[in-house]
Amino acid sequence: MNQPTDGLVVVAKRECPTCALVEPLLHELAQAGQPLTVYVQDSADYAAGCPAVFYDETLEASYRLGIEVVPTVIRFENGQEVERCYGWHREDWQKITGRSELGKDLPALRPGCGSKTLEPGVQEELAVRFGNVRFSSRPIEIAGSEDLMEACFERGWTDGLPVVPPTRERVLRMLAGTTRSPEEVVGIVPPDLVACTVEKVAINAVMAGCKPEYMPVVLAALEAALTDEFGMHGILCTTMFAGPMVIVNGPITRAIGMNSGVNALGQGNRANATIGRALQLIIRNVGGGRPGELDRATLGTPGKYSFCFAEAEDSAWEPLSVERGFAKGRSTVTLFAGEGVQGIVDQKSRTPESLARSFALCLRAVDHPKLAMAGDAVLVVSPEHSRVFIEAGWSKARLREELERLLQLPGEEMVVGAGGIAEGLPLSMAASTVPKFRPGGLIIVRAGGTAGLFSAVIAGWAASGPVGSTPVTKEIAV
Template sequence: MTIPVNNAVPVNKAVDAPTLPDGFVVVVKQECETCQTVVPALAQLAEHVRLTVYTQDEPGFPESPAAIDDTSLAVSWHHEIETVPTLIKVENGVEVDRTIGWSRTAWESLTGVGSLAPDLPAMRPGCGSMSVDPDLVDALRVRFGGSVLAARRVEVAAAEDPMEMMFNRGWTDGLPVVPPTEERVMAMLSGTSRTPSDIVATVPPDLVDITVEKVAIAAVMAGCKPEYLPWVLTAVEAACTDDFNMHGLLATTMPVGPVIVCSGPGTRAIGMNSGGNALGQGNRANLTIGRALQLVIRNFGGGRPGEVDRAAHGSPAKISFCFAEADDTSPYGRLAGEHGLDDGVDGLTVFAGEGPHCMVDQLSREPESLAKSFALKLQGVNHPKLIMMFDVIVVMGPEHARVFADAGWDRERIVAEISSHLNRSGAELVRGADGIAEGVPEAFASAESLPKFRPGGLMLTYAGGGAGLFSQIIGGWVNGDKGSKPVTRPVVY
C-alpha cells in the first residue's frame, strides 16, 4: 500500500489516450446481454464499413468480427465510454458522433447502412461500462488519469497494519483513520472543481500553506465522501483567518474548539443532520466534516494536544463539532443569514465554542416566560459574573422556537427580549460581590446596568428534534480582537 501524506513530487504522468482508428468503433463486453444481441449487427456492419470492435472483458468476444482486447480499459477510460455497446464514428482520428445502446434507427443513421439486423428488436438499452464500475473507477483514475498529487508517498509493508502505523506516527485523533491511498485521495478530489495544487489557507500554528490536495487527504482520513469536500475546504478557509484566530484557540487552556454551523440546500443534498441528535453521533457528514478540519490543524498545522494545544480539560467536541441548521423550516432564518449570506446560498460559520450545555424549560408556554428562562440559563455562560468577554450560540429546539414563533417574535425580537433580562448592575458583578472573588473590575462597580453579551454576541441557530422542550447553549471563547470572531463563508464548490 502507498499512502500520500506530505510534501513532495508527483509519481506518474498521464497515460496518453489511445487513438481510435478511422471508420466506426464499437465498445462491448461479453457479460452485457445487449452486446451479445448486437453481434449479428456487428458482422453485417463489418461487410459494409471499416469497423473496429473493442471488448472490455473477454478477448474472444465477439468471434466475428474479431475484437481488440481492451481488458485494461485504456480505450474505454480515455474515450469516456459509460455504456456498452457504444458506437462511435471517427474521422481523421477524431470522434465526430456516437450513439449508445442498441437502436436500429440510430445505428443506421450513424453508419449509413440500411436494413441493419432486421431480426433483432428495434432497440434495447445498454449496460454500464466497466470503466465506470464503482469498484474499478478509482484505480483507473490513478492508472490512466495521471497523478495530480504532489504529496510524499509512504510505503506500507504488506505485513504492516496501516491503521497501527498511522497511530504510531501520530496521525490520528485517537480514533482509527482511513488510509489515504492515492485512489481514495483522487476520488475525494472529484468532489470539487478546485485545482489540487491551489493554496486553501495558511494553517496555524506552524503557518503551513495547505493545498486542496492536502485537505483532501485529511478528508479521506476523517471518513468523508467526495461531496463533503467543498464544505471541508470552506471550513479550513474560515478557521485559518486572523479573525477566527485558530492559533489562539489552540493555545488557550479553555476547553474550546471550532464549531461549524452549516446551512443551505447543500446540507440536505449531502445528508447532513439538522434534526434529532444533530449535535451528536450517527451522521457521517456532520461528524467527518468537523473531524477533517481538526485533522488538518493537527497533521498539517502541528496543533497537537500536549504541545501547542494546551487545553486544561479539553472536550469531546474537539474531535468534531459540526452540524446543520434546519434553515428550510426555521421560523427565524439562519445564522449565516444573520452574518450576511443571501438565502439559498450554501454557507457555514465557524465559532470558537465549548461543548453544548442543555437548556431545559418544559413549562413555559408564553414567550415572555421563555425569554426570561433563557436569560437565566445564559447568565451562567463561562461564569455568571463575567460579561461581554464571551459570545454564545443558542441552538434552539423546535418546541422552544414554536413558543416564540406562535407569538410572532422574529430573530431580532427574541434576541432583544432575552438580552433585556441579562443586564445586571455593576455592584452584583464586581469582584468580591456575594463573597466571590471572580467578577468584573472595581471600575464597573457603579454601573447601573451591564449587558452579559456584546452587541451581536448572542446568536441563534435552529436545529434539533421535536421530542422535548430543550435547546442547547454553546458558550464561546474570548471574543473580539484579543480572542476569536465568528467567521462566515459561502461554500465554494
C-alpha cells in the first residue's frame, strides 16, 4: 500500500451514501493542494480526478489501516497517525483538514457504513493474507480438483460423518473464541501421547462444527479427559461400551445455547452435538485413538460420536457443579465414562419412596444385576420425576442416600451360580451385604423435557481397580 508520510488518508466505498455525500469535498481538498490519498474499497472510479486515488480491491490498505467504518479520514505527520474521524461530522472534518469552511452546505452529521473488511469471513481471510498470523500445525495442500470433504474422509480425519474442512481462516476464527495462546499445550493426548496445542483443539473444533464461543468448553473438556483419574487411555483400550460423556453446568450453558430440556440427550442442538464431537475428534486425530486400532470396543456406543448435554438448573436441586465443590454460578464440565442410555419408565409413582424404589431396581441392572462396584452410573432425572421428590422436600442428597440404602444387596443373590447364572461375585461374599456402587459412584443430574414421567440411567466403566475411570470436573475459563 502507498501510505504517505504526511497528509490525509481517506478510505471510502462508492455504495456508501455518506461516502457519496463527501465525494465532492475530496475534489475540493485536492484542488486546494491538500496532500490527500484516497483508498476505495469497491470502485475504481470514486473521486476520479483526484491525484492519488487507489482501488483497494484486495482490501490490504483498509486492513492495515484498521478501517471499520467508511468514510474514515486519517491524518499523518512524519509517517505516524495522529488523528482520525469516522463518517461525516462537519466539525471533525474541519478540524482534521484544517479548513473551517469545509462542508458548510452539508448536513452537520451523517453516520458512515461498515467497512468491507468486516463482512463475514473477510476479516480472517485478510488476517491470514496480510497479518502476522502464523500456524504451527503442518499445512496440507489440497488440489483444486479435490472435493474438500472427500479429502478429509480419504485422509482419515473423520468419525464417519462429514467434517467441516479446517481452512486457516476458519481456524483463526475459532481461535478468537479463547484468550489462550494458540501455541499453549493443553496436554498430552493418548494413545500416541501427542502434545495437543490450543491450535490443534481449534482445528478439530472447526471440523466438528463448533462455534468459536464453544472453545472454552471444549478446552475444559479436553483438560478433564487428559487427567490420570479419568483414564482416557483405558477408556480407549477397553472392550466395554464406554466413551467420554460431557455434562456442562453454569451460566455458559445459556450463553452458548446448550440444551438441558426436551431431547437433551438426543440430536438437534448444535452446541451439545459439536462440543462432544470435538473432544472425540481430538482423541482420534491428535491422539490416534481410532476404532479397530487401539479403540477395541466390542460393540461401542453411538455416544462415541458425541455425548454432551447441560444440566437443568431451574429447580431447588443443587447443580452437579456445586455438589462437586464449585461455587454456585461457576461454569464447569464433568467428564464421565458413559455407556448407552437405559430408560426408566415409571408413570404411576406419586411418592418419593415408590419412585426411589423404581430407580434403584433399574440401577441394579448396571453392568449386570449380579455385579457390584464394577462401574459408576449417572441417573438423569426428568423434571416430572424430580417434581415428585422436590414437592416432598427431598434434595438430591436425600435421594442419593435412599438409593444407596436400597442398593445394599444381599451377597447370596450376587454370587457365582445364584439364580442359575454363572456370572456373579466370588462365593466368599455370599454372607456379605454388598453396595452396588462404590462411595460417590452414583451421580444424579436433572435434565429433560417437562412432559413425560421418564428418567434414564447411563452406566459407567470400571470405577474400581487400576484401570478404571473416575468422573472429573473442571472449571471453564471464560
